Amino acid sequence: MYPLDYIQPVFRPPSEGRSLILQVTNGCSYNKCSFCEMYTDQQKRFSPKPIEKIEQELRGLAEAGYPVKRVFLADGDAMTLSTRRLVDILQMINKYYPDVQRVSSYCLPRNLKKKSIEELTDLRDLGLSLMYVGCESGDNEVLRLVNKGEDYDSSLVALQKIKQAGMKSSVMILNGLGGPELSEQHALNSAKLMNAAQPDYLSTLVVEFPTGSERFEEAFEGRWRKLGKLELFHEMQILLSNLELEKTIFRSDHASNYLVLKGVLGKDKEQLLSIVTTAINQPGMIPLREEWQRGL
Numbered sequence: 001m002y003p004l005d006y007i008q009p010v011f012r013p014p015s016e017g018r019s020l021i022l023q024v025t026n027g028c029s030y031n032k033c034s035f036c037e038m039y040t041d042q043q044k045r046f047s048p049k050p051i052e053k054i055e056q057e058l059r060g061l062a063e064a065g066y067p068v069k070r071v072f073l074a075d076g077d078a079m080t081l082s083t084r085r086l087v088d089i090l091q092m093i094n095k096y097y098p099d100v101q102r103v104s105s106y107c108l109p110r111n112l113k114k115k116s117i118e119e120l121t122d123l124r125d126l127g128l129s130l131m132y133v134g135c136e137s138g139d140n141e142v143l144r145l146v147n148k149g150e151d152y153d154s155s156l157v158a159l160q161k162i163k164q165a166g167m168k169s170s171v172m173i174l175n176g177l178g179g180p181e182l183s184e185q186h187a188l189n190s191a192k193l194m195n196a197a198q199p200d201y202l203s204t205l206v207v208e209f210p211t212g213s214e215r216f217e218e219a220f221e222g223r224w225r226k227l228g229k230l231e232l233f234h235e236m237q238i239l240l241s242n243l244e245l246e247k248t249i250f251r252s253d254h255a256s257n258y259l260v261l262k263g264v265l266g267k268d269k270e271q272l273l274s275i276v277t278t279a280i281n282q283p284g285m286i287p288l289r290e291e292w293q294r295g296l
Contacts, residue, residue: 003060005053011038012072013132013170014254016104019070022057024049024089028076030108034147034216035136035177035207039076048081055092062096071103071127079111079131083119090126104130109150109158120165130168133159138193139186142178145219152193159197170201173239175232175257177207179224183235191242201249202265204239206232206256206294229258229288230280236261237276240269258288 007026012019027044028036039046061068071093079086093100105128112120135155137143143151162169171194178186194202207226209216217224227235236252236259245265250272252261259279263272279286 003057003064005057007043009038009041009044010074011076012074013104013106015170016070016072019072019104020061020066020068021072021074022054022089022093023074024054024078025075025081028108029080030077030110030149032147032149033136034219035174035209037209037211044075046077048085051085051088054089058092058096068097069099069101071097071100073103073105073128076106077108077111078105079107079115083115083123086123086128087126090123090128094127100127102129103127104132107131107133107158107162109133109135109154112158112161113154115161117161117164120161120167124165124167128167130170131162132170132172133162133199134172135159135190135193136172136174137177137186137190138173139178139182139189142182142186142189145182145224146177146216147219152189155193156196159199163198168200169197170203171197171199173202173204174207175204175235175239176227179220180227180231181223183227183231184238187235187238188242191239191244194248195242195244198246199248201251202245203250203254204236204252204257205254206258208256208294233259233276233280237273237280240265240273240276243269245269255289255294258294259286260289 006023010021010023012021025048027039027046029046031039093103136148138152140151159169173190243265248265250263250265261272261275275286
């Protein structure tokens with residue numbers, strides 16, 4: 001057993017399945033988004049892991065001969081750490097794994113408010129090259145109602161900083177987040193944000209509430225309900241129709257999605273739109289995930 005002391009549960013992006021998940025913080029320092037249940041357990045109260053413990057884990061892995069090519073800095077809010085602390089962690093990774101190919105992390109837009117482009121460039125030079133940014137929406141009304149603590153402008157500034165520092169960004173948008181009443185503006189303004197930011201990767205998930213949506217629905221005052229399949233497809237149709245991306249890898253293949261979509265935008269835009277249109281107008285012609293196949 002390798003010497004990794006996780007405080008469970010630990011979450012990671014699907015694309016980090018083969019990475020070393022190095023827990024440098026526990027939980028999320030913000031932890032107020034009404035749609036997120038990832039860090040609500042008592043043991044997930046936010047705290048940074050002691051730097052000595054991180055080095056002990058890296059040393060133990062290296063001495064055990066554990067191969068590492070990629071590292072993901074967990075938990076949900078590693079980028080809230082100071083630049084100095086992040087430099088120390090990255091230097092440790094390079095010390096014990098000098099051939100590491102990539103280090104990545106989740107990143108809240110607010111994490112970058114006090115970090116300069118120069119600081120981010122220094123982190124990139126030490127190997128931190130990919131940020132997973134949960135924008136969720138580009139619509140300010142939706143973001144306010146779900147208590148995201150961000151808006152269109154703060155998300156765009158963060159994504160622009162990441163690009164200017166030479167890092168890559170992977171952005172997540174949540175389908176169905178605004179319910180039926182705000183569905184169109186959610187899709188339109190999310191597309192507007194992505195067009196302005198031109199992220200390297202864009203993924204969409206369907207908002208789900210495994211333990212119930214009561215807390216989330218309170219802010220909507222009866223204006224929200226879960227979207228059905230066709231409503232989700234219509235929202236996706238609006239999003240894709242309004243995306244003007246130059247070279248963004250697009251994925252809508254998370255386990256929460258009924259309809260699996262993969263491509264490069266804008267090269268594959270018309271093909272993806274054709275799939276969505278067929279799913280709307282010719283049910284049964286496009287394979288969909290069954291409910292038992294879906295999940296978070």
